[in-house]
Amino acid sequence: MGLTKQSTGISVASNVFNIEKNSDDDIVIALAGNPNTGKSTIFNSLTGLKQHTGNWPGKTVTNAQGYYNYNNQEYTVVDLPGTYSLLSNSLEEEIARDFICFGNPDVVVVVSDATCLERNLNLALQIIELKKEVVLCVNLIDEASRKKIKIDTNKLSELLGVPIVGTNAREGLGIEELKKCVEKTALGKVNINPIKVNYENYIEESINEIEEEIYKTLDKNINSYWLALHLLNENKSLEESIKKYNDIDNYEFDLLISKVENIRNNILKECNITKLELKDSIVSSIITKAESISKEVVKSQTKEMHSFDRKLDNVLTSRLFGIPIMIGLLGIIFWITIKGANYPSAVLSSMFNMLEGQLTLAFNYINAPDWLHGMLVLGMFRTLGWVISVMLPPMAIFFPIFTLMEDLGYLPRVAFNLDYYFKKACAHGKQALTMCMGFGCNAAGVVACRIIDSPRERLIAIITNNFVPCNGRFPTLIALATIFIAGTHGRFSSIKATLAILLAIVLGVYITLLISRLLSKTILKGMPTSFILELPPYRKPQVGKIIVRSIFDRTLFVLGRAVMIAAPAGIVIWVMQNVAINDISILSYCANFLNPFAQMIGLDGYILMAFILGLPANEIVIPILIMSYMSKGALIELESLTELRTLFVNNGWTWLTAVCTMLFSLNHFPCGTTLFTIYKETGSKKWTWYSFIIPTITGIIVCFIVAQTVRLLGF
Numbered sequence: 001m002g003l004t005k006q007s008t009g010i011s012v013a014s015n016v017f018n019i020e021k022n023s024d025d026d027i028v029i030a031l032a033g034n035p036n037t038g039k040s041t042i043f044n045s046l047t048g049l050k051q052h053t054g055n056w057p058g059k060t061v062t063n064a065q066g067y068y069n070y071n072n073q074e075y076t077v078v079d080l081p082g083t084y085s086l087l088s089n090s091l092e093e094e095i096a097r098d099f100i101c102f103g104n105p106d107v108v109v110v111v112s113d114a115t116c117l118e119r120n121l122n123l124a125l126q127i128i129e130l131k132k133e134v135v136l137c138v139n140l141i142d143e144a145s146r147k148k149i150k151i152d153t154n155k156l157s158e159l160l161g162v163p164i165v166g167t168n169a170r171e172g173l174g175i176e177e178l179k180k181c182v183e184k185t186a187l188g189k190v191n192i193n194p195i196k197v198n199y200e201n202y203i204e205e206s207i208n209e210i211e212e213e214i215y216k217t218l219d220k221n222i223n224s225y226w227l228a229l230h231l232l233n234e235n236k237s238l239e240e241s242i243k244k245y246n247d248i249d250n251y252e253f254d255l256l257i258s259k260v261e262n263i264r265n266n267i268l269k270e271c272n273i274t275k276l277e278l279k280d281s282i283v284s285s286i287i288t289k290a291e292s293i294s295k296e297v298v299k300s301q302t303k304e305m306h307s308f309d310r311k312l313d314n315v316l317t318s319r320l321f322g323i324p325i326m327i328g329l330l331g332i333i334f335w336i337t338i339k340g341a342n343y344p345s346a347v348l349s350s351m352f353n354m355l356e357g358q359l360t361l362a363f364n365y366i367n368a369p370d371w372l373h374g375m376l377v378l379g380m381f382r383t384l385g386w387v388i389s390v391m392l393p394p395m396a397i398f399f400p401i402f403t404l405m406e407d408l409g410y411l412p413r414v415a416f417n418l419d420y421y422f423k424k425a426c427a428h429g430k431q432a433l434t435m436c437m438g439f440g441c442n443a444a445g446v447v448a449c450r451i452i453d454s455p456r457e458r459l460i461a462i463i464t465n466n467f468v469p470c471n472g473r474f475p476t477l478i479a480l481a482t483i484f485i486a487g488t489h490g491r492f493s494s495i496k497a498t499l500a501i502l503l504a505i506v507l508g509v510y511i512t513l514l515i516s517r518l519l520s521k522t523i524l525k526g527m528p529t530s531f532i533l534e535l536p537p538y539r540k541p542q543v544g545k546i547i548v549r550s551i552f553d554r555t556l557f558v559l560g561r562a563v564m565i566a567a568p569a570g571i572v573i574w575v576m577q578n579v580a581i582n583d584i585s586i587l588s589y590c591a592n593f594l595n596p597f598a599q600m601i602g603l604d605g606y607i608l609m610a611f612i613l614g615l616p617a618n619e620i621v622i623p624i625l626i627m628s629y630m631s632k633g634a635l636i637e638l639e640s641l642t643e644l645r646t647l648f649v650n651n652g653w654t655w656l657t658a659v660c661t662m663l664f665s666l667n668h669f670p671c672g673t674t675l676f677t678i679y680k681e682t683g684s685k686k687w688t689w690y691s692f693i694i695p696t697i698t699g700i701i702v703c704f705i706v707a708q709t710v711r712l713l714g715f
Contacts, residue, residue, distance in 0.1 A: 379574025602660025
């Protein structure tokens with residue numbers, strides 16, 4: 001294939017799929033493969049840090065693109081969503097299929113797992129059938145070797161008719177050979193004779209008839225054989241994509257589909273089969289071919305290739321031990337996060353205090369008015385410093401640990417353990433993963449909802465993600481649990497506080513399931529979709545790459561959005577506390593106005609105002625409350641929990657106030673960063689408002705029931 005054709009293909013891909021390239025002469029590579037084959041590692045190895053992410057046009061599935069230079073030629077790599085086939089049973093399959101079929105990439109690199117090649121060949125055969133310029137990357141050859149699996153890559157290349165490259169992307173082995181093979185394939189310097197899957201005679205005859213009609217109607221550059229096969233299989237999603245990506249008259253297209261329907265109906269009648277049997281025949285032909293190829297090229301010296309993984313799974317995914325182990329690991333992660341964040345938080349806090357002092361000197365030096373210093377330094381800068389010093393360390397610890405669990409292969413086991421409960425709640429099993437991500441940061445949990453294919457179930461996961469406490473709410477929960485439930489002193493006080501926090505987490509999960517079910521029965525009606533949950537092999541994690549990826553992709557991404565919202569909010573907080581009417585601050589006026597309602601739900605007006613003004617970040621709720629009770633003009637922090645307890649008790653707090661505050665912290669509107677993220681992910685003000693209102697109403701109802709019940713019983 002020459003450069004002229006490449007340039008045309010890139011133009012199509014760029015215009016239709018928003019693929020950004022460095023120049024019109026870039027060679028476009030589509031990276032495809034099953035989930036858990038190391039495709040992302042291949043992508044990172046090829047492109048390094050020359051990457052950017054976005055969304056596919058009109059989709060919420062991530063679009064990752066990267067670039068590299070090889071022999072003075074620029075390459076644009078498009079990382080397609082992980083998928084098991086091109087039959088378009090999910091959004092990911094539709095995106096992968098459409099880009100390969102209509103985006104006209106120069107080369108498709110299909111990444112497969114050497115430890116389970118047969119299953120991966122199903123997708124590879126479908127892509128080879130669609131696109132001639134294919135390179136099969138057999139990844140994880142190190143794990144295959146460890147499990148005593150040998151693959152004859154030369155024989156595999158001969159059978160498939162496309163070039164094969166073996167890689168261990170985690171160690172960088174085979175990446176240079178892969179680049180070389182891609183170059184030869186893109187420039188037409190390698191002999192390609194792709195394999196053909198043999199279908200039943202009646203299917204082949206029907207394909208020939210449909211191909212003739214396609215030639216009369218569609219672009220000649222599109223693979224007519226592949227289109228004919230899948231139009232025969234009545235793929236409605238493909239029909240929509242044909243209209244979307246081709247300049248075709250509606251009448252001509254409807255005429256084409258009508259002729260395809262006639263051909264399909266004729267063979268169904270002649271062969272006395274149903275549409276489902278027709279589809280099964282097509283799929284079974286591909287599976288049979290994959291099995292036969294695998295038998296010829298894969299040799300295993302052991303009968304039980306995954307014995308260790310299976311023995312471990314017998315424990316980690318068992319009904320008896322699966323959930324307790326999961327809760328235990330989650331508790332350990334929280335303990336490490338909370339304990340580990342204390343020191344860096346203190347260091348950052350001291351640094352911002354020092355910078356605040358320097359800024360104050362600078363404002364005094366230029367004789368700036370007090371109101372300007374208060375608004376910008378005591379308001380905006382102090383709030384920013386508080387948010388960063390409290391948010392950054394826990395996220396910098398939690399997200400790498402979470403990514404480590406993902407890299408090890410444990411997170412799919414979490415989804416497996418919780419899938420049954422989410423199905424009962426009419427939600428998607430993958431919501432278990434997005435919920436777990438929410439423990440670190442609800443905004444990151446919302447972004448993680450992209451992995452859910454169904455738009456309905458994705459919205460359920462987004463709306464309910466806030467019901468699990470993020471790292472911003474843990475300081476409030478821990479402080480109140482320690483001083484009002486466990487007691488600041490005593491041998492078992494820390495254990496009592498831990499159990500109280502664990503109970504809050506379990507309650508958050510239960511409410512997530514309950515609200516998910518209510519949503520699925522009301523405004524988001526529907527039945528839960530099924531999904532294939534593949535349990536990948538346990539792998540040795542790459543700690544260095546994990547730290548870099550989690551910090552840049554998650555921690556700094558979320559922190560950046562938090563800073564954008566916290567800066568103006570700091571000014572608002574300062575103004576409300578320092579602008580007075582009849583010697584009463586605006587904040588106090590608002591608190592007094594809200595007090596009757598707040599008392600009904602076990603709070604007071606200042607607590608409710610602290611949550612409202614804490615919209616930018618949950619971390620500043622307690623500092624706002626301290627500022628309000630002490631009538632200070634800016635956010636302040638007390639030296640000990642004992643001082644905090646004394647302050648709260650002197651302002652009328654009881655154990656019921658603490659419990660209701662904890663419950664409202666667990667169930668109230670998302671922080672500004674999360675709301676902004678929800679709007680960006682859904683593109684809808686409506687669903688952003690729902691995400692705000694539903695947890696808030698839930699919190700009000702829960703607190704009202706608890707407060708009124710306790711008062712009625714006279715406790």
